[in-house]
Amino acid sequence: MARWEPDAESRFRAAAIELFAEVGYEQTTVAAIAERAGLTARTFFRHFADKREVLFNGSENLQRLMVDALAQAPAAAPALEAVAAALVKAGDFFDRDRRHYARQRHAVIEANAELRERELIKLATLSAALARALRQRGIAEPEASLAAETGIAVFRIAFAQWVGKSERRGYVEIVNDSLARLRALTAD
Amino acid sequence: MARWEPDAESRFRAAAIELFAEVGYEQTTVAAIAERAGLTARTFFRHFADKREVLFNGSENLQRLMVDALAQAPAAAPALEAVAAALVKAGDFFDRDRRHYARQRHAVIEANAELRERELIKLATLSAALARALRQRGIAEPEASLAAETGIAVFRIAFAQWVGKSERRGYVEIVNDSLARLRALTAD
DNA sequence: CCAGTGATGTCATTAAGTGACATCATTATA
């Protein structure tokens, strides 16, 4: 028998998103999250750098996944193609099972400026990481950064569609569609 | 004789940027800023929504300026042309006089993640405003948002150059150069 | 059996941010 209940982080996450959805991010205190998770506020801050991070701390995993996918794309693939591979690979995180959670999370973030700030910097960090990976493939600047930023724009649009109310398609299908639209746009 | 010394906001701004540059953003308390400005912390929060805003509260003016310039571009001008007009107009804010302040401010923001977050959301807000103005000119989505985002990317790059160490050119010259590079890039 | 480890709890403290109320020179108005 373990000394503590396992999955402290998961419990914090679950408690936090429930409370944020119920009464809003600002109205929720860290103490309340901790109480619902059966832990203390001090422990919350041992797992998350600050109150917002409870909604974002998986992002390093997603970034690693995408950067690896980009790096492993065929050497001959042009920049946007490699970025596309990364965007598709992100689908590992966005399957049907996690869609309800993703929806709740997205709604909470959209409703609060502080949380939108945090999301923006996470996306900027991701963009920088993709650009770095592109440069390691021999893509020069500013093409690397431009391709990365464009990719993140597509990602944002596709993700927003995926968590949208009346959307039935899967994330990968939507991403591929968005990429096709982008290519059509730039082919003008 | 006025009852209070005038320009409370300016004094707060000056005191804040000095202290941020001297000891760093996190090490500076609002009480210290207020003391240097000859006021109290409570008054600081009457002028700025939070500690970071002391570095950003001019942004509505810049946004209004740019949106107006975009709206007043020739009706026949394509999207990117209208955006370019807005970028150039922003130069009203970035003359040689304000360059020292802009440099200090930029260095402070780059050194702190919280401040970068705030900057990102301000730029995102600006981008959304430009996209809205483009739609009012009859530009459809997603072209409006794409043109706006591209414009903001150019703005960021040009601004970073302008505040750069060994840069001698003026902001407008740099922006025009960046726009020319962008056009060359997309002409491939 | 015991020392070390590691996740947690407890307590104290700093600083951001807000609400309530007081102050008082300027301005408008009777």
Added chain:
DNA sequence: TATAATGATGTCACTTAATGACATCACTGG
């Protein structure tokens, strides 16, 4: 002229985020 309204500021009390220091205690390896 006298007085009332205004508005920027100060003071005080309070909540909450965040952090450091130290204690606890089950588990683990020797």
